[in-house]
Amino acid sequence: MKVLLHCQRLRFIWLAKPAGRHFHRDSHLWAPLTLDDFEAINRCEKPLPKNFNFAADVLDQWSLKEKSGERPANPALWWVNGKGDEVKWSFQELGSLSRKAANVLTKPCGLQRGDRVAVILPRIPEWWLINVACMRTGLVFMPGTIQLTRKDILYRLQASKAKCIVASEEVAPAVDSIVSECPSLKTKLLVSPNHWDGWLNFQELLQSASEEHNCVETGSQEPMAIYFTSGTTGSPKMAQHSQGSLGIGYTLCGRYWLDLTSSDIMWNMSDTGWIKAAIGSVFSTWLRGACVFVHRMAQFDTDIFLDTLTTYPITTLCSAPTVYRMLVQKDLKRYQFKRLRHCLTGGEPLNPEVLEQWKMQTGLELYEGYGQTEVGIICANRKGEAIKPGSMGKGVVPYDVQIIDENGNILPSGKEGEIALRLKSDRPFCFFSEYVDNPEKTDATIRRNFYVTGDRGVMDDDGYFWFVGRADDVIISSGYRIGPFEVESALIEHPAVVESAVVSSPDPIRGEVVKAFIVLAAPYKCSNREKLTAELQDHVKNSTAPYKYPRKVEFVQELPKTITGKIKRNVLRDQEWGRA
Numbered sequence: 001m002k003v004l005l006h007c008q009r010l011r012f013i014w015l016a017k018p019a020g021r022h023f024h025r026d027s028h029l030w031a032p033l034t035l036d037d038f039e040a041i042n043r044c045e046k047p048l049p050k051n052f053n054f055a056a057d058v059l060d061q062w063s064l065k066e067k068s069g070e071r072p073a074n075p076a077l078w079w080v081n082g083k084g085d086e087v088k089w090s091f092q093e094l095g096s097l098s099r100k101a102a103n104v105l106t107k108p109c110g111l112q113r114g115d116r117v118a119v120i121l122p123r124i125p126e127w128w129l130i131n132v133a134c135m136r137t138g139l140v141f142m143p144g145t146i147q148l149t150r151k152d153i154l155y156r157l158q159a160s161k162a163k164c165i166v167a168s169e170e171v172a173p174a175v176d177s178i179v180s181e182c183p184s185l186k187t188k189l190l191v192s193p194n195h196w197d198g199w200l201n202f203q204e205l206l207q208s209a210s211e212e213h214n215c216v217e218t219g220s221q222e223p224m225a226i227y228f229t230s231g232t233t234g235s236p237k238m239a240q241h242s243q244g245s246l247g248i249g250y251t252l253c254g255r256y257w258l259d260l261t262s263s264d265i266m267w268n269m270s271d272t273g274w275i276k277a278a279i280g281s282v283f284s285t286w287l288r289g290a291c292v293f294v295h296r297m298a299q300f301d302t303d304i305f306l307d308t309l310t311t312y313p314i315t316t317l318c319s320a321p322t323v324y325r326m327l328v329q330k331d332l333k334r335y336q337f338k339r340l341r342h343c344l345t346g347g348e349p350l351n352p353e354v355l356e357q358w359k360m361q362t363g364l365e366l367y368e369g370y371g372q373t374e375v376g377i378i379c380a381n382r383k384g385e386a387i388k389p390g391s392m393g394k395g396v397v398p399y400d401v402q403i404i405d406e407n408g409n410i411l412p413s414g415k416e417g418e419i420a421l422r423l424k425s426d427r428p429f430c431f432f433s434e435y436v437d438n439p440e441k442t443d444a445t446i447r448r449n450f451y452v453t454g455d456r457g458v459m460d461d462d463g464y465f466w467f468v469g470r471a472d473d474v475i476i477s478s479g480y481r482i483g484p485f486e487v488e489s490a491l492i493e494h495p496a497v498v499e500s501a502v503v504s505s506p507d508p509i510r511g512e513v514v515k516a517f518i519v520l521a522a523p524y525k526c527s528n529r530e531k532l533t534a535e536l537q538d539h540v541k542n543s544t545a546p547y548k549y550p551r552k553v554e555f556v557q558e559l560p561k562t563i564t565g566k567i568k569r570n571v572l573r574d575q576e577w578g579r580a
């Protein structure tokens with residue numbers, strides 16, 4: 001199945017040899033792959049087909065099922081903006097509009113299979129159209145959030161050598177200010193009712209484009225998308241994914257973690273720039289034939305958020321822990337959610353206190369998942385399995401998740417080490433292909449026969465994984481190893497704490513000590529700081545091993561975060577160590 005090449009400078013690259021069973025769609029021998037096939041491929045019980053295209057092999061199949069009445073009359077995409085505007089597309093409408101969009105990309109934009117397209121759009125329906133149009137044409141989709149600054153956009157366009165940028169008016173001026181420094185960029189496509197000098201207009205071109213389009217027969221391992229990582233620990237890396245890794249790799253995630261069926265309505269809050277949008281708002285959801293629900297909020301607002309859940313028949317919700325931390329500050333018992341039955345979170349550790357409060361106030365569990373841009377979901381609390389508050393759940397199929405030491409040896413349960421994925425003879429097909437133009441970083445993810453995540457954790461006797469912290473975030477004080485998450489989770493149990501970030505801080509005797517940066521809840525903002533510090537320190541000493549308590553405490557208005565909302569502990573740590 002797979003050939004392992006031993007290259008110069010001890011670099012390993014994998015060439016998976018896909019099976020040739022999947023005939024060209026025009027051939028009389030061609031049979032569409034079914035959801036059962038995708039699940040079997042995901043379980044590694046069936047080989048990856050030679051060719052695969054998510055638009056043709058998944059979306060167009062749902063269109064046919066919709067036509068024949070085999071799928072409920074649920075939209076494929078349901079978009080609202082809170083101002084009375086609404087878009088509902090069936091799979092058939094999504095099909096015909098995305099074919100038109102494909103013609104816009106190849107004809108007036110002049111793009112060819114394999115070209116890279118930077119797409120920086122807010123949560124508007126066109127984002128989904130361009131996404132599917134790129135699949136149909138074999139273009140490599142590179143999403144980015146509209147919160148990117150001029151400098152971020154320049155970094156992304158130069159690093160990727162993108163041929164085209166698709167943007168909205170929010171970011172067009174920033175693009176214009178740096179375009180002269182991006183020689184590879186040939187086309188600027190604006191998604192707006194207005195015309196801008198030097199930009200083609202998507203809406204106008206879409207209206208006149210033909211609906212006739214033959215989907216490109218992409219190889220399963222052909223590049224489909226490039227995701228820039230969050231940049232929590234440094235410059236974002238370009239993780240490249242293939243048609244198969246994204247298009248098939250999330251089948252089981254949709255079934256077991258998201259628990260979706262074709263009559264579900266999934267609201268995933270992730271920004272369009274991150275892989276979580278791809279998982280929850282494209283691949284997992286549409287593989288299961290469910291409806292993708294989108295609310296374009298100008299900015300996150302808890303009242304609008306809660307109103308949306310009471311107004312629309314959303315069944316499944318996925319949001320970052322930060323959002324749940326804010327929501328549990330409200331009196332949630334006042335709200336009657338219309339159809340909500342399954343709630344998910346991930347991207348950051350979820351404090352057990354938040355899970356308990358959410359459950360107490362809404363009656364619903366919170367199913368946490370743990371993953372990375374590079375390899376997708378690694379651990380998750382699956383529907384139907386008992387949740388252990390504070391744990392990220394068990395390893396997900398097809399991954400063999402282990403805790404290893406610095407030499408790549410598997411550690412027994414209960415021992416802290418690095419979270420890693422065991423690579424048997426085959427590299428799992430759902431892995432990213434590489435960090436583009438960065439073979440050293442790609443190689444550095446492999447230790448002996450493991451993919452190392454760079455995160456530290458513990459597996460218990462029941463196979464549940466417990467997050468300790470990113471390897472760089474672990475604090476070593478007087479010889480003790482202290483994970484920030486445990487201290488932060490202890491702090492948030494106290495009613496004065498909305499959220500906190502725990503980092504190492506220099507100390508002349510202990511080398512480094514635990515320091516907590518704390519955002520206070522409104523009623524505690526005017527409290528006596530000295531008294532409150534002592535109270536919080538005592539609280540941590542009582543709820544976890546006393547050596548973990550924060551010897552230094554600083555109260556802050558807010559914590560530094562990435563645009564995905566993740567706490568940037570490295571910024572606070574550098575500040576403490578005078579490296580800022």
Ligand SMILES: Nc1ncnc2c1ncn2[C@@H]1O[C@H](COP(=O)(O)OP(=O)(O)OP(=O)(O)O)[C@@H](O)[C@H]1O
Pocket residue numbers: 229230231232233234235236237345346347348349350368369370371372373374392453454455467470566
């Ligand atoms: N449920 C979770 N619990 C704890 N941490 C999580 C969870 N889910 C994701 N993470 C963290 O997020 C990381 C993956 O996030 P992402 O792929 O966006 O890149 P990043 O590591 O934040 O950014 P960069 O690699 O650019 O520094 C994981 O390695 C882990 O540290």
